[in-house]
Amino acid sequence: MxxxxxxxAIIARKAHLVARLKQVLPDGAVIHSDNEVRAYECDALTAxxxxxxxxxxxxxxxxxxxxxxxxxxxxxPVVPRGSGTSLAGxxxxxxxxxxxxxxxxxxxxxxxxxxxxxxxxxxxxxLSVTGAxxxxxxxxxxxxxxxxxxxxxxxxxxxxxxxHCLKYGVTTNNLLGVTMVTMEGEIVEIGxxxxxxxxxxxxxxxCGSEGQLGVVTExxxxxxxxxxxxxxxxxxxxANEVAGACVxxxxxxxxxxxxxxxxxxxxxxxxxxxxxxxxxxxxxxLIVEVExxxxxxxxxxxxxxxxxxxxxxxxxxxxxxxxxxxxxxxGRKAAFGxxxxxxxxxxxxxTIPVSELPFVLRRIRELSAEFGLDVANVFHAGDGNMHxxxxxxxxxxxxxxxxxxxxxxxxxxxxxxxxxxxGEHGVGIEKRDLMHVQFDAADLEMQVRVxxxxxxxxxxxxxxxxxLDVTEARRAARDVPQxxxxxxxxx
Amino acid sequence: MxxxxxxxAIIARKAHLVARLKQVLPDGAVIHSDNEVRAYECDALTAxxxxxxxxxxxxxxxxxxxxxxxxxxxxxPVVPRGSGTSLAGxxxxxxxxxxxxxxxxxxxxxxxxxxxxxxxxxxxxxLSVTGAxxxxxxxxxxxxxxxxxxxxxxxxxxxxxxxHCLKYGVTTNNLLGVTMVTMEGEIVEIGxxxxxxxxxxxxxxxCGSEGQLGVVTExxxxxxxxxxxxxxxxxxxxANEVAGACVxxxxxxxxxxxxxxxxxxxxxxxxxxxxxxxxxxxxxxLIVEVExxxxxxxxxxxxxxxxxxxxxxxxxxxxxxxxxxxxxxxGRKAAFGxxxxxxxxxxxxxTIPVSELPFVLRRIRELSAEFGLDVANVFHAGDGNMHxxxxxxxxxxxxxxxxxxxxxxxxxxxxxxxxxxxGEHGVGIEKRDLMHVQFDAADLEMQVRVxxxxxxxxxxxxxxxxxLDVTEARRAARDVPQxxxxxxxxx
Numbered sequence: 001m002x003x004x005x006x007x008x009a010i011i012a013r014k015a016h017l018v019a020r021l022k023q024v025l026p027d028g029a030v031i032h033s034d035n036e037v038r039a040y041e042c043d044a045l046t047a048x049x050x051x052x053x054x055x056x057x058x059x060x061x062x063x064x065x066x067x068x069x070x071x072x073x074x075x076x077p078v079v080p081r082g083s084g085t086s087l088a089g090x091x092x093x094x095x096x097x098x099x100x101x102x103x104x105x106x107x108x109x110x111x112x113x114x115x116x117x118x119x120x121x122x123x124x125x126x127l128s129v130t131g132a133x134x135x136x137x138x139x140x141x142x143x144x145x146x147x148x149x150x151x152x153x154x155x156x157x158x159x160x161x162x163x164h165c166l167k168y169g170v171t172t173n174n175l176l177g178v179t180m181v182t183m184e185g186e187i188v189e190i191g192x193x194x195x196x197x198x199x200x201x202x203x204x205x206x207c208g209s210e211g212q213l214g215v216v217t218e219x220x221x222x223x224x225x226x227x228x229x230x231x232x233x234x235x236x237x238x239a240n241e242v243a244g245a246c247v248x249x250x251x252x253x254x255x256x257x258x259x260x261x262x263x264x265x266x267x268x269x270x271x272x273x274x275x276x277x278x279x280x281x282x283x284x285x286l287i288v289e290v291e292x293x294x295x296x297x298x299x300x301x302x303x304x305x306x307x308x309x310x311x312x313x314x315x316x317x318x319x320x321x322x323x324x325x326x327x328x329x330x331g332r333k334a335a336f337g338x339x340x341x342x343x344x345x346x347x348x349x350x351t352i353p354v355s356e357l358p359f360v361l362r363r364i365r366e367l368s369a370e371f372g373l374d375v376a377n378v379f380h381a382g383d384g385n386m387h388x389x390x391x392x393x394x395x396x397x398x399x400x401x402x403x404x405x406x407x408x409x410x411x412x413x414x415x416x417x418x419x420x421x422x423g424e425h426g427v428g429i430e431k432r433d434l435m436h437v438q439f440d441a442a443d444l445e446m447q448v449r450v451x452x453x454x455x456x457x458x459x460x461x462x463x464x465x466x467x468l469d470v471t472e473a474r475r476a477a478r479d480v481p482q483x484x485x486x487x488x489x490x491x
Numbered sequence: 492m493x494x495x496x497x498x499x500a501i502i503a504r505k506a507h508l509v510a511r512l513k514q515v516l517p518d519g520a521v522i523h524s525d526n527e528v529r530a531y532e533c534d535a536l537t538a539x540x541x542x543x544x545x546x547x548x549x550x551x552x553x554x555x556x557x558x559x560x561x562x563x564x565x566x567x568p569v570v571p572r573g574s575g576t577s578l579a580g581x582x583x584x585x586x587x588x589x590x591x592x593x594x595x596x597x598x599x600x601x602x603x604x605x606x607x608x609x610x611x612x613x614x615x616x617x618l619s620v621t622g623a624x625x626x627x628x629x630x631x632x633x634x635x636x637x638x639x640x641x642x643x644x645x646x647x648x649x650x651x652x653x654x655h656c657l658k659y660g661v662t663t664n665n666l667l668g669v670t671m672v673t674m675e676g677e678i679v680e681i682g683x684x685x686x687x688x689x690x691x692x693x694x695x696x697x698c699g700s701e702g703q704l705g706v707v708t709e710x711x712x713x714x715x716x717x718x719x720x721x722x723x724x725x726x727x728x729x730a731n732e733v734a735g736a737c738v739x740x741x742x743x744x745x746x747x748x749x750x751x752x753x754x755x756x757x758x759x760x761x762x763x764x765x766x767x768x769x770x771x772x773x774x775x776x777l778i779v780e781v782e783x784x785x786x787x788x789x790x791x792x793x794x795x796x797x798x799x800x801x802x803x804x805x806x807x808x809x810x811x812x813x814x815x816x817x818x819x820x821x822g823r824k825a826a827f828g829x830x831x832x833x834x835x836x837x838x839x840x841x842t843i844p845v846s847e848l849p850f851v852l853r854r855i856r857e858l859s860a861e862f863g864l865d866v867a868n869v870f871h872a873g874d875g876n877m878h879x880x881x882x883x884x885x886x887x888x889x890x891x892x893x894x895x896x897x898x899x900x901x902x903x904x905x906x907x908x909x910x911x912x913x914g915e916h917g918v919g920i921e922k923r924d925l926m927h928v929q930f931d932a933a934d935l936e937m938q939v940r941v942x943x944x945x946x947x948x949x950x951x952x953x954x955x956x957x958x959l960d961v962t963e964a965r966r967a968a969r970d971v972p973q974x975x976x977x978x979x980x981x982x
Contacts, residue, residue, distance in 0.1 A: 114743050114846035115875075137745070159692070172695065173664065188934050193844055198912040198922065198929045199938045199956055200704075201650070204663065204695020213691075225745015252605050254628070254716015295786045353684055355605030384606075421689040431689065438689045443679050446945075447690045453940040465690055 014053050017074055021056055024066035031055040040099045045089040045430060052093035059104040061179055061187060061217040069185030071098055077462040080211035082154025085146040087347055088428030090210055094462055102153045105217055108132050117176055117193050119220045122153035138223040141168035156216050159208030161424035163259045166382035172207040179218035183455045193220050210426050211461040213454035227291035232328045233301055236282035236314040240264050243284035244357030246311045247381045251354050255303060260382030261287040261332050267376040274338030277331030282314045287332055335378045343391040346403050350414030351423035354384045363413055364388055371406040385423035412437050427465045435467055448474060505544050508565055512547055515557035522546040531590045536580040543584035550595040552670055552678060552708040560676030562589055568953040571702035573645025576637040578838050579919030581701055585953055593644045596708055599623050608667055608684050610711045613644035629714040632659035647707050650699030652915035654750045657873035663698040670709035674946045684711050701917050702952040704945035721782035723819045724792055727773035727805040731755050734775035735848030737802045738872040742845050746794060751873035752778040752823050758867040765829030768822030771806045778823055826869045834882040837894050841905030842914035845875045854904055855879055862897040876914035903928050918956045926958055939965060
């Protein structure tokens with residue numbers, strides 16, 4: 001008698017699933033050849049890779065619902081994917097999962113200037129939302145660095161922020177309503193175009209839930225009238241701690257610039273080489289941008305300069321023209337590309353109380369020396385959202401491990417000073433095992449129970465957000481068909 | 492053989508519970524005599540009354556946890572109560588419930604200007620939060636009309652707003668973290684003092700959950716630096732619809748005043764009699780307030796006047812002094828008191844897209860004629876949060892019923908135009924049976940499941956938010972000991 005061949009079982013399972021998916025989707029919307037699924041094997045956290053079983057590209061909410069119904073019936077995990085720009089592995093497949101990509105959901109459904117909202121399908125990119133309304137003087141505020149590529153679906157999943165969120169808030173502050181499909185394939189409407197909701201605020205819960213509670217296919221987004229003008233000032237200091245203290249004083253004074261961006265020497269140097277922005281020779285730079293009428297801008301910048309002056313700046317360079325404004329921003333906007341040109345790096349995303357900036361920057365320098373890896377800092381300082389870049393050499397054995405260990409220490413530091421593991425990138429797989437640092441068992445249990453409600457089988461975006469032992473225990477407890485979590489991250 | 496006396500059983504049950512509660516609370520913190528519990532028989536929705544079995548006044552989070560553990564073990568419903576100012580019956584007891592009042596939880600725990608937050612116990616009143624920081628130039632933004640009396644706990648439960656929320660947002664936009672006690676008596680920390688949270692955003696879910704998911708005992712609140720100055724302008728129009736159109740144009744232009752308040756003729760007349768604010772003779776008034784430096788104020792008011800001028804205003808009266816500003820606000824702030832002096836009234840709380848204001852105001856007038864009850868309108872127009880006051884005579888048989896029927900029609904109208912049943916008062920018992928209008932079965936089921944997660948026995952703030960049939964069905968399904976819901980509202 002022959003033993004059953006496990007590979008044959010997997011192949012048969014896949015063939016059965018693909019056949020069912022093809023019945024509900026148009027030609028070309030089901031991707032299943034080994035070669036083609038490789039396009040979905042990772043997101044922007046490229047250190048981790050795992051080709052999915054298949055990928056689907058539905059073009060309507062009804063198609064999304066049909067896919068989810070099938071996967072639910074077949075107990076197949078589903079990994080929702082926006083544009084795959086997650087820096088936290090939020091869209092990393094497991095080998096037994098179907099990738100559900102929203103790239104074909106790109107329509108603008110309604111634009112309403114009277115009530116200041118736009119309704120879009122969520123595969124639309126962040127920047128093209130603004131693109132749809134800018135000719136009428138409006139914009140969509142959250143502006144992640146990846147805004148040219150990233151999808152609104154991913155922005156909602158991760159509650160994305162950006163440089164200009166200090167004034168306008170992050171995604172959750174600009175999201176009015178969604179159409180969401182549950183894992184069971186049920187289509188639900190949450191929120192609307194109004195300021196509040198009856199009953200519980202499920203919208204707040206969905207935003208930032210990393211695609212684990214449902215697949216959001218349409219979103220109503222707040223749009224904002226563009227300010228008359230905006231002007232940055234560049235402030236240079238001879239120590240990180242001094243720049244940090246200046247940020248703290250600006251916030252304490254109750255000023256609300258649109259952005260306060262911070263760069264330290266390693267980052268300034270890399271940006272100068274790459275973008276030749278003409279930044280001064282200094283230890284730390286702030287770019288502070290204010291907006292409004294000319295009178296308002298003058299007024300706010302005068303106050304900011306007065307505060308900065310008390311911190312002995314090396315230079316204060318106020319933009320006098322569009323060209324000068326562009327030059328001030330050029331280096332900052334090139335930061336990630338510039339760093340990538342000279343090094344492999346891991347970009348962290350801890351958030352801290354603004355007043356802790358000087359202390360945390362000093363501790364990061366100490367940890368950097370201890371672990372023997374350089375750390376460059378470039379981040380949204382106004383809301384305490386740090387982005388330390390740990391530089392390493394991917395070809396050097398052990399360097400990635402050291403980098404991850406240092407990253408974990410820095411994120412623990414953020415939590416210790418009263419901050420949080422993540423500001424805008426999400427937990428994904430990157431920070432899931434650090435959730436125990438942020439939350440005690442009771443706090444985490446509340447989140448587990450919420451996951452249970454929306455996705456009792458724990459099929460949606462598996463192996464993310466929760467420490468892997470929690471996910472495994474929960475799956476076991478729920479009597480879900482026992483499958484080994486085929487997770488590249490722990491392979 | 493004697494039949495058991497059901498009254499004896501209730502009395503014994505109460506005596507047992509009171510004895511247990513006294514073991515964990517200080518002297519005087521357990522209120523149980525028939526006379527004394529009457530103080531808790533209703534909130535500001537005074538048409539409904541029901542004395543609770545007992546009331547407790549814990550002074551620490553640990554005491555709250557002890558009370559909830561006992562009530563959980565004894566399967567006794569718990570009605571959390573802030574200051575009892577709910578206009579929606581959000582703190583209405585049931586006869587078998589214990590009122591858990593937070594009135595003794597009034598401490599300021601921490602004030603941190605560098606990071607712009609204050610941490611308080613939630614029994615503290617809204618205005619006294621600002622009181623704790625105003626000497627240093629800060630304030631807490633949400634400002635419900637009841638701010639002198641209402642507790643932060645109730646603000647969080649109802650996601651309260653206020654006149655100045657157009658610019659600064661409602662409670663959920665100003666809440667950073669909470670300590671919450673679950674029905675099982677577990678103490679959990681949610682959020683923090685930072686901008687985002689790892690994992691799911693439970694804080695957004697808790698805010699506005701009407702005390703049904705847990706009892707919030709401490710809260711970290713965003714505080715904001717006071718603007719340099721503020722100045723209102725009074726705009727008078729000869730028709731409601733014209734005033735509504737003017738609001739719509741101000742919002743469309745992307746201006747963001749701190750407040751846009753609307754009053755119609757019946758309301759203006761009542762306020763004039765009461766407060767003698769010197770309002771012009773007109774059909775509709777707007778009070779628009781802007782803030783900032785003098786230059787910013789001048790700039791914004793010039794733009795607002797230019798927009799208003801296109802709507803043929805009867806009068807535009809810009810404040811020239813502190814005294815004139817106070818006079819402009821005097822009438823508006825007296826509105827509810829003034830209306831109460833001449834009539835019984837029911838205050839609704841529907842929210843609509845701002846562009847629908849002219850249509851909705853016209854339909855309300857038609858409905859008012861149809862039902863034969865006057866409706867006065869005074870509300871936060873900038874964010875579409877309407878407060879129609881239906882005037883009736885509580886001593887006239889049938890008038891309250893007619894008033895409720897008209898109220899239901901107006902709220903349905905709000906939902907029909909794309910709005911919502913409630914802006915800031917919450918659903919409570921007042922609007923629970925209208926939830927079917929706002930949500931279909933699938934949408935409502937998601938909320939039911941969330942309630943299941945946090946309070947499987949449906950013991951916390953019973954008979955609110957959900958239609959009563961949903962609550963009853965859920966209790967039955969969950970195998971909770973069958974108790975008749977002793978609900979004054981349906982008695």
